[in-house]
Amino acid sequence: VLEDRYVALHKDDCSVTLYQGYGTEPLYLVFWQGDVRALASDFASKDIGFARAPSLSDDDSSFLLKDPDGHSLFFIAQKKYDSNSPIRAGDGQRLKSRQYPPNKHHGIELGWFEISLPVSDTARSVDFYRKLGFVVVEDHDSRNITLQSNDCRLSLYQGYLDPARPQLIFWQGNVEAISRELTSRGLRFASGPASDEKGTGAMLFDPDSHPLYFVNIRGVVRREPVYPRA
Numbered sequence: 001v002l003e004d005r006y007v008a009l010h011k012d013d014c015s016v017t018l019y020q021g022y023g024t025e026p027l028y029l030v031f032w033q034g035d036v037r038a039l040a041s042d043f044a045s046k047d048i049g050f051a052r053a054p055s056l057s058d059d060d061s062s063f064l065l066k067d068p069d070g071h072s073l074f075f076i077a078q079k080k081y082d083s084n085s086p087i088r089a090g091d092g093q094r095l096k097s098r099q100y101p102p103n104k105h106h107g108i109e110l111g112w113f114e115i116s117l118p119v120s121d122t123a124r125s126v127d128f129y130r131k132l133g134f135v136v137v138e139d140h141d142s143r144n145i146t147l148q149s150n151d152c153r154l155s156l157y158q159g160y161l162d163p164a165r166p167q168l169i170f171w172q173g174n175v176e177a178i179s180r181e182l183t184s185r186g187l188r189f190a191s192g193p194a195s196d197e198k199g200t201g202a203m204l205f206d207p208d209s210h211p212l213y214f215v216n217i218r219g220v221v222r223r224e225p226v227y228p229r230a
Contacts, residue, residue, distance in 0.1 A: 040075075110214065112171050155169070198217055
């Protein structure tokens with residue numbers, strides 16, 4: 001909603017909402033339309049503190065958490081959806097913008113999407129996210145671990161990233177083709193595409209200096225989570 005200074009965009013498994021003038025934090029992870037009441041009870045039973053206490057009603061429920069490094073996680077469910085949203089098959093409920101079908105209008109295959117978070121202690125952060133229901137899908141080394149819950153995929157990096165600058169990373173696309181296409185649309189890459197024996201990478205900044213990385217490393221495949229049985 002541009003007149004309200006926010007807009008949601010999506011492509012494949014990546015959904016990004018841009019906010020102008022709502023705060024100074026570099027990133028919020030937003031989890032939509034879960035059972036907020038049950039989640040709040042579960043997290044409280046695990047001694048996870050709330051940065052904003054649960055506000056629970058039949059129409060609009062939400063709460064805010066902070067992970068051990070201060071990254072914000074916002075959980076929200078709203079009964080009344082945008083009247084322009086499509087109807088979900090089977091139950092007549094309207095979908096939130098982030099739940100729209102994958103957008104492949106422009107035909108650029110960017111690869112799969114991850115949020116890379118700078119952390120000060122990987123083991124501590126893994127313990128936190130496991131309590132939220134995430135499972136480890138890649139254990140690269142003690143300072144780089146990838147976790148996933150449903151469509152949210154997080155890579156935790158200890159000692160690699162600027163603490164104030166989370167990264168958006170698109171994996172295993174054709175980096176050179178992506179670079180050519182985006183350059184033809186007027187975007188300017190800060191680095192790359194550059195290749196070596198391991199693979200190819202490129203990086204650009206958005207207008208607010210958030211870094212977007214495009215990486216293709218030989219032999220890397222997407223591993224899907226295996227959730228423990230209830």
